[in-house]
Amino acid sequence: MPKDVQPRRVRGSRSGRPVMALLDLLGRRWCLRIVWELRDDALTSRALRAACDEASPTVLQARLDELREAGFIVLGDSGYELTPLGRELLETFLPLHRFAERWSRQTG
Amino acid sequence: MPKDVQPRRVRGSRSGRPVMALLDLLGRRWCLRIVWELRDDALTSRALRAACDEASPTVLQARLDELREAGFIVLGDSGYELTPLGRELLETFLPLHRFAERWSRQTG
DNA sequence: GTGCGGCGCTACATTTACTGTAGCAGCATG
DNA sequence: CATGCTGCTACAGTAAATGTAGCGCCGCAC
Numbered sequence: 001m002p003k004d005v006q007p008r009r010v011r012g013s014r015s016g017r018p019v020m021a022l023l024d025l026l027g028r029r030w031c032l033r034i035v036w037e038l039r040d041d042a043l044t045s046r047a048l049r050a051a052c053d054e055a056s057p058t059v060l061q062a063r064l065d066e067l068r069e070a071g072f073i074v075l076g077d078s079g080y081e082l083t084p085l086g087r088e089l090l091e092t093f094l095p096l097h098r099f100a101e102r103w104s105r106q107t108g
Numbered sequence: 109m110p111k112d113v114q115p116r117r118v119r120g121s122r123s124g125r126p127v128m129a130l131l132d133l134l135g136r137r138w139c140l141r142i143v144w145e146l147r148d149d150a151l152t153s154r155a156l157r158a159a160c161d162e163a164s165p166t167v168l169q170a171r172l173d174e175l176r177e178a179g180f181i182v183l184g185d186s187g188y189e190l191t192p193l194g195r196e197l198l199e200t201f202l203p204l205h206r207f208a209e210r211w212s213r214q215t216g
Numbered sequence: 217g218t219g220c221g222g223c224g225c226t227a228c229a230t231t232t233a234c235t236g237t238a239g240c241a242g243c244a245t246g
Numbered sequence: 247c248a249t250g251c252t253g254c255t256a257c258a259g260t261a262a263a264t265g266t267a268g269c270g271c272c273g274c275a276c
Contacts, residue, residue, distance in 0.1 A: 062262090
């Protein structure tokens with residue numbers, strides 16, 4: 001049973017505007033990365049940890065709980081995977097991939 | 109003169125893939141928010157602070173240095189503003205706005 | 217059944233990051 | 247020279263992330 005994670009008015013966002021809440025959620029360490037790493041396949045928590053440069057399991061678990069709470073991921077039979085909503089989210093920032101390539105070429 | 113901010117291999121990203129570096133940079137506190145708040149007009153550092161729920165100037169300054177280093181923002185005559193590259197970045201995640209609205213309606 | 221080896225998840229001490237308040241120097245305007 | 251703004255910094259306190267270890271659980275081979 002997932003531990004009770006209360007919503008706890010997202011950190012640093014007292015405005016109440018949804019985009020702020022989202023920006024704040026995604027602005028936590030490893031959060032974007034987790035969604036990114038789940039783009040193709042479901043990953044077990046340990047595989048996800050490996051994919052995220054061996055990030056500490058403590059914070060990874062916290063992010064997984066938060067993302068689950070937000071409805072972006074779910075724990076299925078083959079590990080964590082994006083929900084339809086989570087996939088939608090991923091697609092909104094998939095263009096970042098191409099942008100990042102251009103960016104790194106520009107800054108060296 | 110901007111204080112010397114060494115690149116310091118972006119935190120938590122030892123992979124070297126540009127998208128990871130970008131995801132990591134954007135995953136720092138207030139980073140996405142700053143870019144977001146600069147979407148329309150240039151803002152002075154103090155106006156930006158006000159826009160960001162009075163975030164502490166220490167970390168705000170750190171993010172501004174990093175974003176400047178990355179070439180996304182620049183300090184002009186009327187405050188901080190997005191560079192063309194920064195505007196490009198903003199546009200890649202502008203769809204988040206609409207997504208956030210749908211998301212908040214879905215989760216209540 | 218007993219011992220793997222994997223799973224999701226947690227404890228805890230240490231280190232790092234962020235907060236909040238205060239205040240600096242610089243540059244205009246009066 | 248005083249006022250008021252700017253970008254930026256110091257510093258003590260608090261919150262978050264790291265790193266290492268290990269829990270209980272389940273399926274499977276022996």
